[in-house]
Amino acid sequence: MNLPKKFDDRMRELLKEEYDQYVESLDKDFYAGLRVNNLKVSCKEFKEISPYQILPIPWTNNGFYYEKENQPAKHPYYYAGLYYIQEPSAMTPAAALEVKPGDKVLDLCAAPGGKSTELAAKLNGEGILVSNDISNSRAKALLKNIEMSGVRNAIVMSENPKKLVSYFEGYFDKILIDAPCSGEGMFRKEPSMTKNWEEFGVDYYSEIQKEIIEYAACMLKPGGLLAYSTCTFSPEENEGTIAFLLERHPEFSVIKLDIYDQFDSGKPQWLDLEAEKEELNKCVRIWPWKVKGEGHFLTILKKKEDKIFEIKPNYTPKKFKISEELKSFLKDVKINFNENCFESIEDRIYYLPEDMVSMKGLRILRSGLYIGDVKKNRFEPSQAFASALKMNEYNRVINLSGDDPNVIRYLKGETIEVENEFESGWNLLCVDGYPLGWGKLSGTTLKNKYYPGWRWLS
Numbered sequence: 058m059n060l061p062k063k064f065d066d067r068m069r070e071l072l073k074e075e076y077d078q079y080v081e082s083l084d085k086d087f088y089a090g091l092r093v094n095n096l097k098v099s100c101k102e103f104k105e106i107s108p109y110q111i112l113p114i115p116w117t118n119n120g121f122y123y124e125k126e127n128q129p130a131k132h133p134y135y136y137a138g139l140y141y142i143q144e145p146s147a148m149t150p151a152a153a154l155e156v157k158p159g160d161k162v163l164d165l166c167a168a169p170g171g172k173s174t175e176l177a178a179k180l181n182g183e184g185i186l187v188s189n190d191i192s193n194s195r196a197k198a199l200l201k202n203i204e205m206s207g208v209r210n211a212i213v214m215s216e217n218p219k220k221l222v223s224y225f226e227g228y229f230d231k232i233l234i235d236a237p238c239s240g241e242g243m244f245r246k247e248p249s250m251t252k253n254w255e256e257f258g259v260d261y262y263s264e265i266q267k268e269i270i271e272y273a274a275c276m277l278k279p280g281g282l283l284a285y286s287t288c289t290f291s292p293e294e295n296e297g298t299i300a301f302l303l304e305r306h307p308e309f310s311v312i313k314l315d316i317y318d319q320f321d322s323g324k325p326q327w328l329d330l331e332a333e334k335e336e337l338n339k340c341v342r343i344w345p346w347k348v349k350g351e352g353h354f355l356t357i358l359k360k361k362e363d364k365i366f367e368i369k370p371n372y373t374p375k376k377f378k379i380s381e382e383l384k385s386f387l388k389d390v391k392i393n394f395n396e397n398c399f400e401s402i403e404d405r406i407y408y409l410p411e412d413m414v415s416m417k418g419l420r421i422l423r424s425g426l427y428i429g430d431v432k433k434n435r436f437e438p439s440q441a442f443a444s445a446l447k448m449n450e451y452n453r454v455i456n457l458s459g460d461d462p463n464v465i466r467y468l469k470g471e472t473i474e475v476e477n478e479f480e481s482g483w484n485l486l487c488v489d490g491y492p493l494g495w496g497k498l499s500g501t502t503l504k505n506k507y508y509p510g511w512r513w514l515s
């Protein structure tokens with residue numbers, strides 16, 4: 058593999074006797090992983106229905122290796138949001154960050170959502186997940202993954218972290234920064250990343266990372282946890298960023314993690330960071346020649362609990378009267394909604410997380426769960442709502458088996474014929490008990506209401 062010369066020289070100098078193992082690892086194939094979405098299915102249930110052999114990724118509870126020829130993105134279970142395809146070492150940060158239902162969590166550099174979807178699964182619908190990415194186009198991909206994963210309590214936005222500080226100072230219990238980086242750990246999987254490295258390089262990203270971590274530090278509650286991760290090896294972007302934070306914010310300390318015995322510790326000696334040595338040794342490095350993964354860096358820091366102040370929820374959804382059309386639709390939905398959490402924006406209906414703060418002025422792509430649209434005398438449920446339901450939460454269900462050809466036809470947007478044993482009207486089409494989307498049944502004909510932008514492309 059053709060590595061940029063400057064990078065290669067540096068790795069040789071830093072890794073010393075391990076350099077040869079690194080270079081050998083580049084000639085091996087990369088490892089493919091998927092993470093079971095526990096918001097929708099337990100690992101035990103998934104293992105029973107998994108269409109292909111999967112083997113556990115030892116540093117996670119819900120990550121598995123698969124063989125690439127199985128193409129899990131080409132299976133109806135992928136469309137049902139049962140798993141997310143993710144590089145195995147990239148599963149570590151969200152797995153290691155302790156998030157519990159009810160927490161307020163910020164994923165600051167979130168697109169396309171690999172870590173946000175796991176943080177949401179840990180929240181299990183309670184609390185708030187703010188998923189942000191500065192790039193609007195990438196935030197759209199993030200929104201799709203959040204919705205396909207069935208997340209009900211996320212705010213998806215596209216903002217510069219600097220702007221968020223005035224809204225969220227001291228607000229979040231947990232923050233994840235999966236920072237933009239020079240991507241040295243991705244060279245084996247995506248050799249074209251070396252071009253990006255040559256164009257921008259370590260110093261460019263290191264400056265951005267320092268800015269982001271500084272803003273994140275302000276938005277964390279006293280006593281809260283901050284996870285910082287990258288998929289690069291350069292010490293400037295890793296230990297260097299953490300040292301920068303520790304120097305400017307003595308209220309932070311690094312937490313010692315015990316995740317997996319083949320993970321390595323931080324390398325403060327690579328930057329002569331003597332003063333912070335003890336703290337930086339607690340950082341975690343994942344190397345591709347030591348584990349079955351591409352490599353990552355992770356640090357979790359805790360903010361001291363001394364000055365307690367808290368932003369009180371200050372957002373009340375605008376007064377909303379549930380229309381007869383929506384009321385009639387919701388009769389078939391077996392969820393105890395809090396009526397005060399509904400909000401409408403023009404004809405669109407949303408269900409917001411509780412305890413929100415005002416986000417007026419921010420570029421928001423989605424607030425909470427998009428339920429659907431009130432049209433002339435009728436209500437049309439959204440694709441996101443179908444994805445967020447469990448099969449037993451809706452009364453009218455058409456449940457097809459995974460090997461029924463109608464499943465793929467449905468995902469391709471075709472009208473399908475069903476047996477005449479279902480009630481007409483809005484039906485939730487499921488595969489093996491997991492919702493895919495809506496269809497409107499008339500007689501035996503199911504009019505396809507699957508979201509066109511998510512269709513199966515052949």
Ligand SMILES: C[S@@+](CC[C@H](N)C(=O)[O-])C[C@H]1O[C@@H](n2cnc3c(N)ncnc32)[C@H](O)[C@@H]1O
Nearest residue numbers: 166167168169170171172190191192235236237
């Ligand atoms: C490593 S990727 C995130 C991957 C994501 N966490 C996941 O697991 O799918 C870094 C992201 O940071 C975003 N980014 C770049 N500069 C940023 C900034 N100043 N603030 C917030 N996000 C930024 C990029 O658009 C990119 O999507």
